[in-house]
Amino acid sequence: MNKTRAEQKEQTRRTIIDAAFRLLSADQSYANLSLREVTREAGIAPTSFYRHFKDMDELGLTLVDEAGLTLRQLMRQARARIEAGGGSIVRTSVTTFMEFMETNGNEFRLLLRERSGTSKAFRLAVQRELQHFVEELSDYIEAKTSANHLAAYYEADALVTLVFNAGAEALDLGKSKRLQLAEKVVQQLRYVAKGSEALRHSKLIL
Numbered sequence: 001m002n003k004t005r006a007e008q009k010e011q012t013r014r015t016i017i018d019a020a021f022r023l024l025s026a027d028q029s030y031a032n033l034s035l036r037e038v039t040r041e042a043g044i045a046p047t048s049f050y051r052h053f054k055d056m057d058e059l060g061l062t063l064v065d066e067a068g069l070t071l072r073q074l075m076r077q078a079r080a081r082i083e084a085g086g087g088s089i090v091r092t093s094v095t096t097f098m099e100f101m102e103t104n105g106n107e108f109r110l111l112l113r114e115r116s117g118t119s120k121a122f123r124l125a126v127q128r129e130l131q132h133f134v135e136e137l138s139d140y141i142e143a144k145t146s147a148n149h150l151a152a153y154y155e156a157d158a159l160v161t162l163v164f165n166a167g168a169e170a171l172d173l174g175k176s177k178r179l180q181l182a183e184k185v186v187q188q189l190r191y192v193a194k195g196s197e198a199l200r201h202s203k204l205i206l
Contacts, residue, residue: 013052015042020063024106026171029113030060061125064114067107068129072136074100079140090189097163098182101170112168133160146200155196162188 003011019042023033035056039046053059078096082089101108111129114122138156141147147155166185170178 009052012044012048015044016049016052016059017062017066020059021106024109026109030063030110031117057119057121060122063110064122064125064129067111068132070104070107071100072132076136090193091186094163094182094186094189097167098170098178101167105171108167109171130160130164145197147196151196151200155192158192159189162192
Protein backbone atom coordinates (compact mmCIF):
# COMPACT_ATOMS: atom_id res chain seq x y z
CA MET A 1 0.00 0.00 0.00
CA ASN A 2 1.39 3.37 -1.02
CA LYS A 3 2.11 5.73 1.85
CA THR A 4 0.99 9.33 1.83
CA ARG A 5 3.56 12.11 1.96
CA ALA A 6 2.63 12.78 5.58
CA GLU A 7 3.11 9.11 6.48
CA GLN A 8 6.49 9.02 4.75
CA LYS A 9 7.57 12.16 6.57
CA GLU A 10 6.52 10.72 9.93
CA GLN A 11 8.33 7.45 9.18
CA THR A 12 11.56 9.32 8.38
CA ARG A 13 11.18 11.41 11.53
CA ARG A 14 10.74 8.20 13.53
CA THR A 15 13.83 6.74 11.85
CA ILE A 16 15.91 9.73 12.94
CA ILE A 17 14.69 9.47 16.54
CA ASP A 18 15.38 5.74 16.71
CA ALA A 19 18.83 6.22 15.18
CA ALA A 20 19.76 8.83 17.78
CA PHE A 21 18.66 6.54 20.61
CA ARG A 22 20.71 3.66 19.18
CA LEU A 23 23.84 5.79 19.12
CA LEU A 24 23.63 6.58 22.82
CA SER A 25 25.62 4.32 25.13
CA ALA A 26 27.63 4.28 28.33
CA ASP A 27 30.46 5.92 26.37
CA GLN A 28 28.45 8.13 24.03
CA SER A 29 26.34 11.01 25.35
CA TYR A 30 23.88 12.99 23.30
CA ALA A 31 25.99 16.14 23.68
CA ASN A 32 28.78 14.43 21.72
CA LEU A 33 26.58 13.23 18.86
CA SER A 34 26.90 15.01 15.54
CA LEU A 35 24.19 15.54 12.99
CA ARG A 36 26.20 13.55 10.45
CA GLU A 37 26.46 10.57 12.81
CA VAL A 38 22.70 10.58 13.36
CA THR A 39 21.81 10.90 9.68
CA ARG A 40 24.32 8.22 8.70
CA GLU A 41 22.79 5.85 11.27
CA ALA A 42 19.32 6.75 10.00
CA GLY A 43 20.35 6.19 6.38
CA ILE A 44 19.36 9.65 5.16
CA ALA A 45 21.20 12.63 3.72
CA PRO A 46 22.21 15.33 6.23
CA THR A 47 20.13 17.89 4.36
CA SER A 48 17.01 15.74 4.91
CA PHE A 49 17.40 16.17 8.67
CA TYR A 50 16.24 19.78 8.50
CA ARG A 51 12.88 18.79 7.04
CA HIS A 52 12.08 17.20 10.40
CA PHE A 53 14.07 19.06 13.06
CA LYS A 54 15.35 22.60 13.26
CA ASP A 55 18.63 21.47 14.80
CA MET A 56 20.17 18.86 17.11
CA ASP A 57 18.77 20.65 20.16
CA GLU A 58 15.22 20.16 18.91
CA LEU A 59 15.93 16.48 18.27
CA GLY A 60 17.41 16.13 21.75
CA LEU A 61 14.36 17.68 23.40
CA THR A 62 12.18 15.30 21.42
CA LEU A 63 14.23 12.36 22.71
CA VAL A 64 13.79 13.55 26.30
CA ASP A 65 10.02 13.78 25.80
CA GLU A 66 9.88 10.33 24.22
CA ALA A 67 11.99 8.70 26.92
CA GLY A 68 9.84 10.15 29.67
CA LEU A 69 6.62 9.22 27.92
CA THR A 70 7.75 5.63 27.33
CA LEU A 71 8.52 5.14 31.01
CA ARG A 72 5.31 6.85 32.16
CA GLN A 73 3.26 4.62 29.89
CA LEU A 74 4.95 1.51 31.31
CA MET A 75 4.25 2.64 34.86
CA ARG A 76 0.61 3.34 33.99
CA GLN A 77 0.36 -0.18 32.58
CA ALA A 78 1.88 -1.54 35.80
CA ARG A 79 -0.74 0.26 37.89
CA ALA A 80 -3.46 -1.01 35.57
CA ARG A 81 -2.25 -4.59 36.07
CA ILE A 82 -2.45 -4.09 39.82
CA GLU A 83 -5.98 -2.77 39.52
CA ALA A 84 -6.99 -5.74 37.38
CA GLY A 85 -5.31 -8.57 39.24
CA GLY A 86 -3.96 -7.38 42.56
CA GLY A 87 -0.41 -7.70 43.79
CA SER A 88 2.10 -5.31 45.26
CA ILE A 89 2.12 -1.89 43.65
CA VAL A 90 5.62 -1.25 44.97
CA ARG A 91 7.16 -4.50 43.72
CA THR A 92 5.34 -4.39 40.40
CA SER A 93 6.46 -0.80 39.83
CA VAL A 94 10.09 -1.54 40.67
CA THR A 95 10.08 -4.66 38.47
CA THR A 96 8.60 -2.64 35.60
CA PHE A 97 11.20 0.08 36.05
CA MET A 98 14.09 -2.40 36.08
CA GLU A 99 12.72 -4.04 32.93
CA PHE A 100 12.69 -0.62 31.31
CA MET A 101 16.32 -0.15 32.38
CA GLU A 102 17.27 -3.46 30.78
CA THR A 103 15.54 -2.84 27.45
CA ASN A 104 15.66 0.97 27.22
CA GLY A 105 18.92 1.83 28.95
CA ASN A 106 19.83 4.48 26.39
CA GLU A 107 16.60 6.36 27.03
CA PHE A 108 17.29 6.46 30.75
CA ARG A 109 20.92 7.48 30.18
CA LEU A 110 19.64 10.46 28.25
CA LEU A 111 17.35 11.54 31.10
CA LEU A 112 20.08 10.99 33.67
CA ARG A 113 22.80 12.88 31.84
CA GLU A 114 20.70 15.79 30.70
CA ARG A 115 19.20 16.24 34.16
CA SER A 116 22.48 17.86 35.17
CA GLY A 117 23.86 18.72 31.74
CA THR A 118 25.08 22.06 30.46
CA SER A 119 21.94 22.86 28.46
CA LYS A 120 19.31 24.73 30.47
CA ALA A 121 16.62 23.74 27.97
CA PHE A 122 17.48 20.07 28.39
CA ARG A 123 17.64 20.33 32.19
CA LEU A 124 14.20 21.93 32.26
CA ALA A 125 12.82 19.28 29.88
CA VAL A 126 14.03 16.45 32.14
CA GLN A 127 12.66 18.24 35.17
CA ARG A 128 9.28 18.47 33.45
CA GLU A 129 9.34 14.73 32.81
CA LEU A 130 10.16 14.02 36.46
CA GLN A 131 7.40 16.38 37.49
CA HIS A 132 4.94 14.41 35.35
CA PHE A 133 5.99 11.24 37.20
CA VAL A 134 5.51 12.89 40.58
CA GLU A 135 2.11 14.34 39.70
CA GLU A 136 0.75 11.07 38.30
CA LEU A 137 1.96 9.11 41.31
CA SER A 138 0.67 11.80 43.66
CA ASP A 139 -2.80 11.54 42.12
CA TYR A 140 -2.68 7.75 42.52
CA ILE A 141 -1.62 7.96 46.19
CA GLU A 142 -4.29 10.54 46.94
CA ALA A 143 -6.95 8.36 45.33
CA LYS A 144 -5.88 5.17 47.12
CA THR A 145 -5.12 6.49 50.61
CA SER A 146 -6.34 9.05 53.10
CA ALA A 147 -3.48 11.40 52.20
CA ASN A 148 -4.31 14.99 51.36
CA HIS A 149 -2.92 16.54 48.20
CA LEU A 150 0.22 17.98 49.74
CA ALA A 151 1.08 14.83 51.72
CA ALA A 152 0.55 12.68 48.62
CA TYR A 153 2.79 15.00 46.60
CA TYR A 154 5.61 14.85 49.17
CA GLU A 155 5.40 11.06 49.30
CA ALA A 156 5.35 10.76 45.50
CA ASP A 157 8.34 13.08 45.19
CA ALA A 158 10.34 10.97 47.64
CA LEU A 159 9.42 7.73 45.84
CA VAL A 160 10.32 9.08 42.39
CA THR A 161 13.65 10.41 43.69
CA LEU A 162 14.54 7.01 45.17
CA VAL A 163 13.68 5.14 41.98
CA PHE A 164 15.46 7.61 39.69
CA ASN A 165 18.63 7.43 41.79
CA ALA A 166 18.43 3.63 41.79
CA GLY A 167 18.20 3.74 38.02
CA ALA A 168 21.48 5.62 37.85
CA GLU A 169 23.10 2.86 39.89
CA ALA A 170 21.43 0.03 37.95
CA LEU A 171 22.88 1.12 34.60
CA ASP A 172 26.31 -0.29 35.43
CA LEU A 173 25.19 -3.48 37.19
CA GLY A 174 24.90 -7.03 35.97
CA LYS A 175 21.64 -8.96 36.24
CA SER A 176 22.22 -10.47 39.71
CA LYS A 177 23.37 -7.17 41.22
CA ARG A 178 20.45 -5.40 39.61
CA LEU A 179 18.05 -7.87 41.24
CA GLN A 180 19.65 -7.17 44.60
CA LEU A 181 19.31 -3.45 44.01
CA ALA A 182 15.66 -3.89 43.04
CA GLU A 183 14.98 -5.68 46.32
CA LYS A 184 16.66 -2.90 48.27
CA VAL A 185 14.59 -0.29 46.45
CA VAL A 186 11.38 -2.21 47.16
CA GLN A 187 12.15 -2.10 50.87
CA GLN A 188 13.12 1.57 50.77
CA LEU A 189 9.90 2.50 49.00
CA ARG A 190 7.90 0.53 51.55
CA TYR A 191 9.63 2.38 54.38
CA VAL A 192 8.63 5.69 52.82
CA ALA A 193 5.04 4.55 52.22
CA LYS A 194 4.68 3.09 55.72
CA GLY A 195 6.22 6.19 57.27
CA SER A 196 3.81 8.39 55.37
CA GLU A 197 0.90 6.25 56.49
CA ALA A 198 2.05 6.41 60.11
CA LEU A 199 2.31 10.19 59.97
CA ARG A 200 -1.19 10.45 58.56
CA HIS A 201 -2.55 8.54 61.56
CA SER A 202 -0.63 10.35 64.26
CA LYS A 203 0.01 13.85 65.50
CA LEU A 204 3.75 13.32 65.51
CA ILE A 205 5.73 16.30 64.25
CA LEU A 206 9.33 15.61 63.22
